[in-house]
Amino acid sequence: MTPVSRSLPPEASTSEQAVARTAATSEFKNAVEWFRDQEAEFSRWQIEVARIPAPPFGEAARADWLAERFHALGLVKVHKDSIGNVLGSCLGISSAFVSLIAHLDTVFPANTPLNVRQQGRKLYGPGISDNASGITALLAIAGAFANFDLPHAASLLFIGNVGEEGEGDLRGMRHIFTDSAWKDSIRASLVLDGAGTDTIVAEALGSRRFEVTVRGPGGHSWSDFGMPNPIVVLSRAIHLFSQTRVSNSPKTTFNVGVIRGGTSVNSIPESASMRVDVRSSSEPEIQRLELELHRSVERALQEEEARTGAARNSHRRSTLAFEIVGIGDRPGGELDTNARILQIARAVDAHLGNSSQVQRASTDANIPISMGREAIAIGAGGSGGGAHTLQEWFDTTGRTLALERILLIALCLAGIEK
Ligand SMILES: [Zn+2]
Secondary structure, eight states, X not given: OOOSOSOXXXXXXXXXXXXXXXXXXXXHHHHHHHXXXXXXXXXXXXXXXXXXXXXXXXXXXXXXXXXXXXXXXXXXXXEEOTTSOEEEEEOOSSSOEEEEEXXXXXXXXXXXOOOOEEETTEEESTTTTTTHHHHHHHHHXXXXXXXXXXXXXXXXXXXXXXXXXXXXXXXXXXXXHHHSTTTTTEEEEEEEOSSBSSEEEEEEOEEEXXXXXXXXXXXXXXXXXXXXXXXXXXXXXXXXXXXXXXXXXXXXXXXXXXXXXXXXXXXXXXXXXXXXXXXXXXXXXXXHHHHHHHXXXXXXXXXXXXXXXXXXXXXXXXXXXXXXXXXXXXXXXXXXXXXHHHHHHHHXXXXXXXXXXXXXXXXXXXXXXXXXXXXXXXXXXXXXXXXXXXXXXEEOTXXXXXXXXXXXXXXXXXXXXX
């Protein structure tokens, strides 16, 4: 498609005009050309970073790697903050910042074999798309600012953040927006997460996470046979809870993601636990599922006590116990439909002929969106699949379009230098 020299109708919105003006600059065109030429280097970065383990609360090695790349690309004020986020800036003339953010962590435990490899345009390995592709895009955009004299009034703040996945509970972003020197000066945030160019996440999906622990007296599998078994209670609870009805609209989901318990095959376990994730665009639905989870565990406990006779034996009444602890709480929210960032993203997609849909998801953008700040999450291009599995893959075809899209949105958010 022709980038810009089309003349705009007088009624064209200011966003459309800003996009067309920015895309027409030779600096921007050169940067896009550079994106095209650098694909081999981008793939190398992506493979390199995916080979560094980064479980939640274990992102330090990957953060160091990113800080080195930030330095090498010429970002200024590169540093790690007190909780491990990596930040680097490209300064403009105003005191406002536009932040570009990609999470460093993966869902994979530290000892996961990271068999990362390339076959032609396809890259394979745990975390290769989510979020090695986002980190790669973050670096590509930083590289464009370093190599070309791209006009921008606001400063750009590049952030590789910790704690997006699982029990990380968005701690990296929470810190940036509640406890950092930038919290009040970030004008808009662009979260880069996973593959694709077809979505704009402007609605933050709320979620709540729980750890359910069931405890019992334990015992020997032979000599204490008949004592209540926490693993059996947990299994019953899962069976009961999984029959909970959920609606499609508002879409509501639940997942039992982790179960643990027991010490050996010939011991009645003393404890068993599970981790449960509940999501909905409706807060009352989340609360309803929380209540159902409680009821399921209570009933499972009663059934086990009845089965083992513990309930009829007063001195054993209290032998089974459970607790449900909240381990995650991601705030939901929605971007105002007139938000500038959304207008710009839409105008950029129209300009690039890229069809995209506004979606709801749980991302790092939840934090700023829930605070009424301007933020969206978008993909880092290409295509991907098998997210959160060892079979994860990423196809680099189409990455340039995403980088062009991200850069154009960032430049329009940052404004043209006068
Ligand atoms: Zn992700």
